[in-house]
Amino acid sequence: MASRSGSRRAGNADVPSARLFLWLCSLSALVWCALSFPRPLPGTLELAVAFLGLALYSTLGVLWPQSGMYGLAHAHGKAGSRRIALTFDDGPHPVTTRAVLDILRAYDARATFFVLGHKVEAHPEIVREIRAAGHALGVHGFEHEHLFSLRSSSYVLGQIERTQRAIAAACGATPTLFRPPIGFASPFTFRGAERAGVKIIAWSVRSLDGLRSASAARVAERVLRHLGDGAIVLLHDAAEHDDFTPASIAALPTILNALRERDYRAVTVDELLD
C-alpha cells in the first residue's frame, strides 16, 4: 500500500523506513558494546542516554502504528480514484449509531463501523441495520481496554475472536478489519492480529471528536483541512461509555456536503484498499 506516512510495504523487500531505522539503532548499540569489550563498558550516563533514546524511538512505533515499525497498519488507500473511507469507532449505540446511519443514507455514502463486542451483544439489531445498509463492519476489541497495546498476542487474539463471534451471531458476518482500542499497536498487537487473520486499520485524518468538549464546527474543519484522495477518516458513532453524543454526528452533514463539492465518494475501507 502506498503511503505518505511511511507505512509503505509493497512486498517483503520493501521494509518501512521506521523499521529499518530501529534495526540500525539496535545494531549500532550491539556494535558499540562489542567494540567496548574488553575495555570498560561505556559510562553510565552514555548508556542511559542510549537506552532512553532507543526506548523512546521504539515507543513511537507503538503510538504511531502507521509508521510500519512493527507491522503493516493501513492508514489510507491509493490516491487517484477520488475515494475516501469514513470510519466510526466505539459503537454500536441505538440512538447515535442510528443517527449516523440516517445521515449516511441521505447522502448515499458508505462507511465502516469498528464495533465493540460487548456493545454488539447488547444491541445486535443495530449491527444488522449497519450491514443491511451496505456498510462494512470491523472489530474494535470486546472491551475498550486502554492498555491494549501492552497485552499479549493471545489476549489480542481472544478479544478479536470474541468480538467476531458476537458480530457473526448478530448478522452472520465475520469481519477481517481490526482497529485496536485507542489506536496504539505494539509488536504483540500486530502478532495477535496476524494470528487472527485480520488487517490493522489506522487512519490518515483524525477528527478528535471523541472528547466531550469537541465542537462540530471544529471537527468538520479539522477533517476537511486534512482530507485528501484515499484518506481514512477516524470518527465516532458513540462515546466509549455512551455518556455523550460525539460531535462528529453533528459535523457529518458538513463533511458529506464538502465531499460532494470536492467530487469525493465515501466508500468502505475494504473497497478503498481493494
Ligand SMILES: [Zn+2]
Ligand atoms: Zn475507541
